[in-house]
Amino acid sequence: AQSVTQLGSHVSVSEGALVLLRCNYSSSVPPYLFWYVQYPNQGLQLLLKYTSAATLVKGINDFEAEFKKSETSFHLTKPSAHMSDAAEYFCAVSEANYGQNFVFGPGTRLSVLP
Amino acid sequence: SQTIHQWPATLVQPVGSPLSLECTVEGTSNPNLYWYRQAAGRGLQLLFYSVGIGQISSEVPQNLSASRPQDRQFILSSKKLLLSDSGFYLCAWTRGGVGGELFFGEGSRLTVL
Numbered sequence: 001a002q003s004v005t006q007l008g009s010h011v012s013v014s015e016g017a018l019v020l021l022r023c024n025y026s027s028s029v030p031p032y033l034f035w036y037v038q039y040p041n042q043g044l045q046l047l048l049k050y051t052s053a054a055t056l057v058k059g060i061n062d063f064e065a066e067f068k069k070s071e072t073s074f075h076l077t078k079p080s081a082h083m084s085d086a087a088e089y090f091c092a093v094s095e096a097n098y099g100q101n102f103v104f105g106p107g108t109r110l111s112v113l114p
Numbered sequence: 115s116q117t118i119h120q121w122p123a124t125l126v127q128p129v130g131s132p133l134s135l136e137c138t139v140e141g142t143s144n145p146n147l148y149w150y151r152q153a154a155g156r157g158l159q160l161l162f163y164s165v166g167i168g169q170i171s172s173e174v175p176q177n178l179s180a181s182r183p184q185d186r187q188f189i190l191s192s193k194k195l196l197l198s199d200s201g202f203y204l205c206a207w208t209r210g211g212v213g214g215e216l217f218f219g220e221g222s223r224l225t226v227l
Contacts, residue, residue, distance in 0.1 A: 032213045043204055043218035044158075051213045090158065094212070102148075102216055106157040 004105035023091030116141035137205030
């Protein structure tokens, strides 16, 4: 069965600092992996996705994530945090042989300090 | 382009009252449709998904139900709301096949008093 863990329910960084949000997954088959962002009282927006092409995936707003099969990880990074990046971030996985079943991590709330 | 809309955006209902949340997708055909719930400070819980008209799969036993009367319409209902039904409800869709991402609606905030 699939599962997703996100280390750190709340992460704080200073404006301009590196953002690192951690995601580890469990999957018995090659997974598809996603990062979503949610602003207060809004739906989730896709930041980026991994679908078995390049292991380093670039997304919107300078976010990127690297798929590491040996570590079963898909950590999200951004070189320089902006105040507008403050939001909730969710990692999700779906399995290649059952693509319609998405499992979400519990989320990480990112705070950006001035 | 494809769009997804859900309404109402905000709803305050007394315990024991009925519920109807509606979701519509435009610009695509035969989408897979989903209802998720977010309780305060918690992650996403899958409630129902549908791969076609009249085909509903329930992930969590509860007093909620879902229906898909048309290809691009997905409705979440309850006959009698409980306090525990309060939360943020999200409709989402994806294309058939594997590897596609979920596209989410704007969400509906339900408060049961």
